[in-house]
Amino acid sequence: MRATWRWVHSDLRTHRGEALFAVLASAGVIASLLLAAALLGYAVSPWQRVFHQSQGSHVWLHGRDGRDGFDPAALAPVASLDEVAAVSGPFRTAAATLEAGGTRAGVALRATGTRPPDTARPLLTDGRWLTAGPPRDQIVLERTLARTLWAEPGETVTVTLTGRHGPTTRTLYVAGVAETAEPRYRAGQGNGVGWLLPDTLDRLAPAATGQTVGLRLKDPDDTDYAVQRAVTLLGAERIDQVTTWQQARADLGGDDRLLGQIFAVFGLAALLAAAVAVAGAVRARVRGQAGDIAVLKAVGFTPGQVIRGFLLQHLGFAVAGAALGTAATLACGRWIPGRVGDAVALWPRMPGHRAAVTGVPVAAVLLIAAATALAAWRAGRVPPVPAARRAHPAARPLSALGRRALGLRLSPVLVLGWRSAFTAPGRARALGATARLALPIALMTVALVAWSTLGQFRTDPARVGRAAALTVRTEQPDSAADRAAALEAVPGVADAVPGAEFLALVPGQTATITLRGLGTADAPYPHTIAEGRAPAGPDEAVAGQGLLDLLGVRVGEWVRMTVGGRPQILHLVGRSIEPDHGGRVVSTTLDTLRDAVPDLRPAFHALVLRPGADPRRTAAAVAAATGGDAEIRSTADPAGGEDAPRGVLAALAAVLALIALVELLTLIGTGVRDRARDLLALRAVGLTPRQIGAVVVTAAALTALAAALLGTALGAALGHRLVDAEAAATGLGAGVARLPGPALLGALVLAVTATGALAALPPAVRTARRRLADSAGETF
DSSP, rough: OOHHHHHHHHHHTTTHHHHHHHHHHHHHHHHHHHHHHHHHHHHHOOHHHHHHHHHHSEEEEEEEEEEOOOOOGGHHHHHTTTTTEEEEEEEEEEEEEEETTEEEEEEEEOOSSSOOOSSSHHHHHEEEOOSSSSSSSHHHHHHHHHHTTTTTOOOOEEEEEEEEEEEEEEEEEEEEEEOOOOOOOOTTTOOOEEEHHHHHHHHHHHSOOOOEEEEESSSSGHHHHHHHHHHHHHHGGGEEEEEEEEHHHHHTTTTTTHHHHHHHHHHHHHHHHHHHHHHHHHHHHHHHHHHHHHHHTTTTTOOHHHHHHHHHHHHHHHHHHHHHHHHHHHGGGGGSSHHHHHHHHHHSTTTTTHHHHHHHHHHHHHHHHHHHHHHHHHHTOOOOOOHHHTSSSSSSSOOOOHHHHTTTOOHHHHHHHHHHHHHHSSSHHHHHHHHHHHHHHHHHHHHHHHHHHHHHHHGGGGGGTTOOOOOOEEEOOOHHHHHHHHHTSSSTEEEEEEEEEEEOOOOSSOEEEEEEEEBOOBBBBOOOOOEEEEOOOOTEEEEEEHHHHTTOTTTOOOOEEEEEEEEEEEEEEEEEEOOSSGGGGEEEOOOHHHHOOOTOSSSEEEEEETTTHHHEEEEEEEEHHHHEEEEEEEOTTTTTTSSHHHHHHHHHHHHHHHHHHHHHHHHOOOOOOOTTTHHHHHTTTTTHHHHHHHHHHHHHHHHHHHHHHHHHHHHHHHHHHHHHHHHHHTSSSOOOOOOOOOOHHHHHHHHHHHHHHHHHHHHHHHHHHHHHHSSSHHHO
């Protein structure tokens, strides 16, 4: 063992550059994986991020209005409870209705000061906070509420409150938009939140106000007990509603399963690619030291000692690189500008932080150790007589095709570069190196597929089940046909499809699904059909993947459900892309529903817009055409309107690019070393130093090009299947995956090829400057 340690120490002193490269490569890969893990948690757990950044409240107590509510002075005993760490408020509140551009939404107005509260602090995403100066009557809107109203900072909204003396209407100036860890606004399912100054609320509702208070707990597991004690102290009859952090987390994080599963697969694949790249560098180093290993065996080292020496050495490199990468990420990651720095700064307070910080480096080291063990085993099999290994030619003779190409006066640099890339010193080794380089490129292509799929949620919502951009509800007594005609006359509206929606019970009444009636036989709704066809005849319907999985049925079967106490039997003729309700939606025509309920009237109209029409301007035009009596809602963005998922994909692509660069540098260095004698022989037969350098660059560029073509082809096919499989697992349904454009894939191939050529320039220059003589190391 002492001899092994002495050899390891001597080898480190002799090959300091290679050792430094191995440590830095491992550190860079580990740091990149940790940054990607931080961004993953930042994007996939939006509620956790907002809650920790805002010091959110675990419990919100909403009192009744006026004298029926609780007295703010009664909050002192609640604040002194052992389970309570901090209190936010109390805030005076009033329920109201906001309107902007014909779109209406319920809001809970909350009076606060010019400085946001320390606990449950709203996080500004756009604009500014409230100020005492002009303009008067300012309001800060919760983000999802602002998106529903299409309201931005600098614009105005109309607020209406119903008080003792009738409704009060006033115009409010939108100062900013903020995020909060409370349940987000959903049309028909609760009010959003708007913050304004106390004097503004006094002008709007001088008497009809309630109280709201937030409690931040020391231990979230004590939520139920803390709520019970707080309600007892304040009086159950004075509490109108209680919301907890579990409700907010389920509401804000319920749509992230697809993203979470895709990112988890990406993380594991990136970890595997990183281990393959580092292991490739280890194998290249073993091949480069074949002569030293032979000398060691000649002086008495056993194969076991050689194996132990390489294992100790490269495990030390991996551990040192993992420690350096982890320390650098935790210490300096928060100083990275932009979302990456924010994600690292917030990461220690996110769930799973310790597991990721420990698990990612440990998993990488174990994978590297497994690959190193195989390379060390090969090192133990190196024969002690190096001349025996060099008795065979280093490469195959020039093929007939190559000789013919030279005979046709094709550039010798191109012919020899092709031979050097794909035949010398061994075809199997060249193909293996190309495959290893193609792995991270394939994963980058998969990331581009996911990027393109998320992008179409905004650019082409009809492909993901969002053919209708607006929904209009009105209480006017005119007929459905007249209403549809009036709506279709609005500029920008292509079709106004009548519809109705009901809750239905599945057989056995063990679950609830959504039954929709959309369109008629003469005016069908443009469903996004992924399998089968759209409903056209009586009792025909289409269903989402979530409903098919719930009932265990396929397209072509009949399903039975209970709607309002009456049975409804439908024939499933197709599968549609359904982003709502986990895909547990079945859609038919209004004609089919009217067979059971002849007097059924449409509850809303789904507006399909013309290509290029702006939903916001169209909504304002619809409001003007209906005289302001219609309730206009925008269709929710299936992607949640977040840019963070695409930021994570960009970060993962950067990680994979670094892994590919490590593999490319290893491949180039190994190729130059293995072909050193051949390159010197080419110089001996008349090639100039510039041509020899061009051969090295051409070989690297051709290898990178082949890997890029292979990786993009495999990545496109794998990404399409992966995204569709994950979409099917979440209920959305397969058929949403979208491949990147040819221009983007071509740019990726071109970038990889150019990087390979540029990376080969330094070794090409060194090779061209070598003397026309073999060294002992090259001979043996």
